[in-house]
Amino acid sequence: PRGTVRDDQGRIVVAGAPLTDVAREHGTPVYVIDEEDFRSRAREFRTAFPTWDIYYAGKALLTRRVARWAAEEGLGLDVTTMGEMRIALAGGMPAARLGLHGNNKSDEEIRFALEQGVGRIIVDSFDEIARLERACVDGGHRARVMVRVTTGVEAHTHEYIATAHEDQKFGMSITGGQALTALVRCHSSQYLDLAGIHSHIGSQIFDTHGFEVAIRRTMRLASQFRTATGVELPELDLGGGFGIAYTSADTPEPTGDIAAAFEEMIDHECRAFGLQRPHLSIEPGRAICGPAGVAVYEVGTVKVVDLEGGRSRVYISVDGGMSDNIRPALYAAEYSAALANRTSDAEPVLSRVVGKHCEGGDILIRDVFLPADVTIGDLIAVPGSGAYARSMASNYNQIPKPPVVSAKDGATSVMLRRETLDDLMRLDVGE
Numbered sequence: 001p002r003g004t005v006r007d008d009q010g011r012i013v014v015a016g017a018p019l020t021d022v023a024r025e026h027g028t029p030v031y032v033i034d035e036e037d038f039r040s041r042a043r044e045f046r047t048a049f050p051t052w053d054i055y056y057a058g059k060a061l062l063t064r065r066v067a068r069w070a071a072e073e074g075l076g077l078d079v080t081t082m083g084e085m086r087i088a089l090a091g092g093m094p095a096a097r098l099g100l101h102g103n104n105k106s107d108e109e110i111r112f113a114l115e116q117g118v119g120r121i122i123v124d125s126f127d128e129i130a131r132l133e134r135a136c137v138d139g140g141h142r143a144r145v146m147v148r149v150t151t152g153v154e155a156h157t158h159e160y161i162a163t164a165h166e167d168q169k170f171g172m173s174i175t176g177g178q179a180l181t182a183l184v185r186c187h188s189s190q191y192l193d194l195a196g197i198h199s200h201i202g203s204q205i206f207d208t209h210g211f212e213v214a215i216r217r218t219m220r221l222a223s224q225f226r227t228a229t230g231v232e233l234p235e236l237d238l239g240g241g242f243g244i245a246y247t248s249a250d251t252p253e254p255t256g257d258i259a260a261a262f263e264e265m266i267d268h269e270c271r272a273f274g275l276q277r278p279h280l281s282i283e284p285g286r287a288i289c290g291p292a293g294v295a296v297y298e299v300g301t302v303k304v305v306d307l308e309g310g311r312s313r314v315y316i317s318v319d320g321g322m323s324d325n326i327r328p329a330l331y332a333a334e335y336s337a338a339l340a341n342r343t344s345d346a347e348p349v350l351s352r353v354v355g356k357h358c359e360g361g362d363i364l365i366r367d368v369f370l371p372a373d374v375t376i377g378d379l380i381a382v383p384g385s386g387a388y389a390r391s392m393a394s395n396y397n398q399i400p401k402p403p404v405v406s407a408k409d410g411a412t413s414v415m416l417r418r419e420t421l422d423d424l425m426r427l428d429v430g431e
């Protein structure tokens with residue numbers, strides 16, 4: 001997080017809270033979220049995109065407190081499930097500022113969204129349009145919808161988090177014609193108010209070129225829609241996906257530059273197609289909560305493994321692993337690490353930070369240089385752990401999920417408590 005410093009004892013301090021104190025108070029592993037960092041990134045998006053709506057993507061990290069921060073900073077919230085809707089609403093996010101996503105929303109989720117007055121539902125298939133209309137008829141509701149489209153962009157990111165190429169589960173194809181058919185279908189529905197087109201090309205993207213292609217193709221679709229119906233679509237959402245720096249190899253563009261590039265592309269395409277500028281929105285998740293969070297682990301064992309050529313690697317085992325951060329195992333995601341409880345003059349040596357799970361692939365950081373004297377009881381901090389770590393956590397090997405604490409002005413406060421073994425035991429209701 002911003003404002004992370006080392007104090008005169010060499011301890012890493014986040015938002016005024018030394019991580020040693022955080023570890024003592026809350027145990028390890030623990031995720032620490034710097035409240036002011038989260039809020040300042042939210043504000044940065046609002047400042048960079050002053051006329052746009054910013055929907056924070058709750059899948060990255062969502063608790064009631066996080067929903068409240070997002071609401072207080074003037075953001076909306078992108079939710080995908082009943083659970084995310086419930087937490088967002090419980091945190092005080094107005095239903096009108098929620099956007100409901102998902103490629104397989106249940107009848108129950110749709111009904112709940114309509115009853116609560118969720119601001120927009122992003123439809124993903126013809127089946128869902130029919131299902132939504134039925135729910136509107138049954139409950140006497142109207143729904144404001146966007147159509148999620150597949151723009152055919154090959155986003156430069158990991159296959160599992162790229163979502164605009166044709167051969168994947170999300171969206172309706174522009175080139176295949178389904179997107180236009182779906183827009184016209186929603187437009188002519190008695191029960192639906194069509195807001196516009198939604199495109200999300202993928203995640204952890206650094207190059208705005210993919211967005212440029214998505215803007216061109218969605219605007220061309222908007223113009224085809226106008227030709228078909230005589231009406232212009234009022235809104236366009238470009239999704240999330242703004243990359244963050246996990247290691248020094250990652251170089252995200254400043255939010256202001258991204259905004260300027262987007263504005264230019266939008267203006268250009270509006271002129272090219274003779275369209276009015278639509279009302280615009282984006283859905284950043286990781287870029288708001290990712291850098292605001294750091295995970296803290298305690299070292300349990302240190303082992304030196306000899307490699308070929310006389311080299312060696314230090315295996316540093318920590319008290320968490322793939323159950324609290326699946327991203328390295330799932331996407332080959334890279335992180336950095338720092339010794340958090342002290343500084344060291346020892347020579348940096350090639351190390352691998354691994355977890356405690358029964359699996360060889362339980363690697364948090366494949367290659368990292370850490371001081372040669374890292375030892376049992378030391379604390380390891382992993383920055384960038386605010387996004388998609390706790391939200392994708394599992395109980396693999398019956399490990400209770402770690403807590404999430406927020407930090408501000410030197411004080412920490414739990415927002416998600418640590419699971420206990422009793423929690424896990426209570427779920428086991430068989431003999």
Ligand code: LLP
Binds near residue numbers: 057078161287327331
């Ligand atoms: N909007 C939509 C429709 C999305 O599907 C997503 C992410 C976002 C916004 C937010 O994307 P962000 O700005 O956070 O990149 N678990 C993966 C990322 C999957 C994201 C899925 N959808 C990871 O850990 O990298």
